[in-house]
Amino acid sequence: MRWIFFTLVFGNLLLLAMFWQKQSDVNAAPLSALEIPGTVKRLQLVSEAGDSLQPAAPRELTDHRGSLCYVAGPYADDLDARHLLARVSALSLHGRINIVDIASGEPSEYWVHVPPRATREEALRTLKELQKRKFDSYIITQGDLAEGVSLGLFRNKESAYGLQKEVEGSGIPVEVLVVNKSVREYWVEVIEVSQLNERMRERIQAGDKEISWELVECSRAG
Structure with missing residues (x-):
């Protein structure tokens, strides 16, 4: 009976030794990367990314400035x-319709005025002096002649220069600004240059011999 007891004890010790050996092997085994079936993405540190994390270049916007358009005209009448x-x-x-004012070179009016004064106070003193001498006048508040004094617009050249001479006789400097006439023209601008062949332009023109087509820089972006 004693040998049976020792045999059982020895068997249990042997099984315990084998179990302990397997546990040691499992703990000592290196951990392998866990992959998930399908698309596998790798995490990347910022320090490893380098240039790959540089800000994306801004999307280039198409700039139509400098493009060419057809214009038809000129028309004297908006209709x-x-x-x-x-x-x-x-x-x-x-x-679209573009409006162009062209100076004709012909005088239309003559603006008689005192040149701009250094300050508003000086302009007021000049105004009071003119009004005391019965000259109709007012202070110019805007534009290149601001702080000057206007003495009126005249269509007649002799009247304008006659007033200038009269006021200067009072010791006040006066100038005459010639305002030229301008002619207003209306042009129709069309953006789609590639579609406007000669036949299309004639169709749009509808037999109007007074106008022409010109290729110019577009007045606005596409």
Whole structure:
């Protein structure tokens, strides 16, 4: 009976030794990376990223300044320009009316005025002196002639220069500014240059021989 007891004890010790050996192997085994089936993404430290985390370059915006457009004109009447613009729109094109004032070189008015004074107080003193001498006048408050004194606009050249001479006789400096006439023109601008072949331009022009087409820089971005 004693040998059976020792055999059982020895067997238990052997099993305990084998179990302990397996636990040691499991604890000593290196940890392997755990991968999840499917798309695997790797975390990256900021210090490792380097240039990859630089701010993205801003998206370049298309700049249409400097592009060319067709213009049709000139029209002396706004209504005629609107009729052509309506024909442009009927062809699913985009257009607009541009207004251009062109100096004709012909004098239209003569502005008699005292040149700008150094201060408003000085302008007021000049105004009072003129009004005391019965000259109609007022202070100019805006523009290049601000702080000057206006003596009026005249269509007649002789009247303007006659007043200048009269006021200067009182010891007050006076100048005459010649205001030239301007001619207003209306031009229709069309953006889609590539679609405006000669046939299309003739269709839009509708037989109007008084106007022409010109290729110019667009007045606004596309």
